[in-house]
Structure formats: C-alpha cells, structure tokens
Amino acid sequence: GNSVTQMEGPVTLSEEAFLTINCTYTATGYPSLFWYVQYPGEGLQLLLKATKADDKGSNKGFEATYRKETTSFHLEKGSVQVSDSAVYFCALSSSRGADGLTFGKGTHLIIQP
Amino acid sequence: NAGVTQTPKFRVLKTGQSMTLLCAQDMNHEYMYWYRQDPGMGLRLIHYSVGEGTTAKGEVPDGYNVSRLKKQNFLLGLESAAPSQTSVYFCASRSPSGSYNEQFFGPGTRLTVL
Numbered sequence: 623g624n625s626v627t628q629m630e631g632p633v634t635l636s637e638e639a640f641l642t643i644n645c646t647y648t649a650t651g652y653p654s655l656f657w658y659v660q661y662p663g664e665g666l667q668l669l670l671k672a673t674k675a676d677d678k679g680s681n682k683g684f685e686a687t688y689r690k691e692t693t694s695f696h697l698e699k700g701s702v703q704v705s706d707s708a709v710y711f712c713a714l715s716s717s718r719g720a721d722g723l724t725f726g727k728g729t730h731l732i733i734q735p
Numbered sequence: 736n737a738g739v740t741q742t743p744k745f746r747v748l749k750t751g752q753s754m755t756l757l758c759a760q761d762m763n764h765e766y767m768y769w770y771r772q773d774p775g776m777g778l779r780l781i782h783y784s785v786g787e788g789t790t791a792k793g794e795v796p797d798g799y800n801v802s803r804l805k806k807q808n809f810l811l812g813l814e815s816a817a818p819s820q821t822s823v824y825f826c827a828s829r830s831p832s833g834s835y836n837e838q839f840f841g842p843g844t845r846l847t848v849l
Binding site: 626654668715719723725 | 775791794827831836841
C-alpha cells in the first residue's frame with residue numbers, strides 16, 4: 623500500500639535560517655504529492671502540490687520538487703519567519719479513483735526570533 | 736462561499752454515548768472524506784463517499800458509520816463512543832476532475848470521550 627515518511631520533529635530553527643523537511647513516499651503508479659500546513663488550533667491548508675516527476679510546487683517562499691528517482695518531495699524555504707511555526711504534513715494521492723490522501727505523521731516546526 | 740464547514744467544533748462525550756458530526760461543503764464536490772488526527776499519527780482515513788448515497792471504508796472504519804443523503808453533506812456517526820475515539824476529526828472534499836487530486840479541509844471537530 624501507499625505510505626509517506628517524513629522527518630520527526632520538533633524542528634527548531636532561528637529566524638532567517640534555511641529549512642528542509644524531508645519526505646519520502648512509497649506508492650504504485652504516479653501519485654500526486656502535497657504539502658499541507660496546520661497552524662495552531664486550525665485545520666489543514668494546502669501549501670503546495672505537484673502532480674508529475676520533476677514538477678516543482680511553490681508557495682509563500684516554500685518549494686518542493688517531485689523526484690521520482692528518489693521517491694522524495696522535500697520541503698524547503700530559504701529564510702524562515704516566526705510566522706512559519708506550524709505542523710507540516712507531506713501527503714500523497716493515488717493516481718487512481720477517489721482514494722483518500724495518505725499522510726505522513728507531521729513535522730512540528732518551531733521558529734525562534 | 737464558506738468552503739467546508741464542520742459542526743460542532745468541540746464535544747465531550749461519556750463512554751457509550753452516541754453523536755453525529757456534520758460536514759457540509761458548498762463547492763459542489765462529488766467526493767467527501769472523514770479523517771481522524773491523533774498525536775504522532777498524522778491523519779488517517781475513516782470513511783469516504785464518491786457521491787450522494789454512496790459510502791466506502793477507509794483505513795480505520797471500525798466504530799464509525801457514515802451517510803451521504805445529500806451531495807453537500809457527509810455525516811459521521813459514533814453509535815457507542817469509546818475513549819479510543821478521542822481525536823480531532825477532519826472532513827474534506829474534492830472534485831473528481833482536474834489535474835490534481837487536491838482536497839479541501841474543514842476546520843475540524845475536537846472530540847473527547849471520557
């Protein structure tokens with residue numbers, strides 16, 4: 623079956639540091655890949671997405687590239703802000719039908735001033 | 736355009752009580768989903784529906800029932816709540832068309848079973 627593995631948290635960084643959150647996946651076919659963000663006390667918001675190999679998703683300074691050869695979709699940001707503190711989820715959607723999303727366990731990111 | 740809404744936002748139940756969580760979407764989406772979120776577990780799919788009158792089991796369906804009587808609503812029921820069902824419940828919806836299988840999430844319902 624499908625699975626998503628992302629780095630364990632919490633990850634604590636100083637403001638303006640470079641961020642990488644690793645995500646690897648196992649899936650059959652050609653899944654779509656997503657990063658969702660959850661701010662404290664809120665629901666999930668889509669941060670970025672990619673649907674095929676070598677696609678780069680980007681939003682709000684965050685980027686992730688769909689790497690089929692390494693089955694990875696690592697999240698990066700060049701300079702983080704305190705407001706980026708949240709839980710980040712990597713997820714995939716099967717290439718077939720109405721299947722739900724398969725999520726990683728989430729990475730809690732803490733940015734210190 | 737409210738997107739996906741969930742009621743209630745919070746609820747405390749005693750073991751053995753029953754309740755229904757309501758999810759509503761105004762985006763005319765065919766597909767709807769219920770997930771639960773537990774610490775260190777990410778989100779796991781409980782049940783889903785591909786259209787009015789249809790339901791299907793997800794990864795963790797035991798102890799829950801669902802109904803989709805109207806396209807815009809998806810109900811999640813707990814017939815006899817157990818402490819193991821203490822969780823945050825999220826509803827999501829999406830369209831079957833488009834190049835991405837993007838799901839839109841509601842704000843969640845925090846349920847505590849004592």
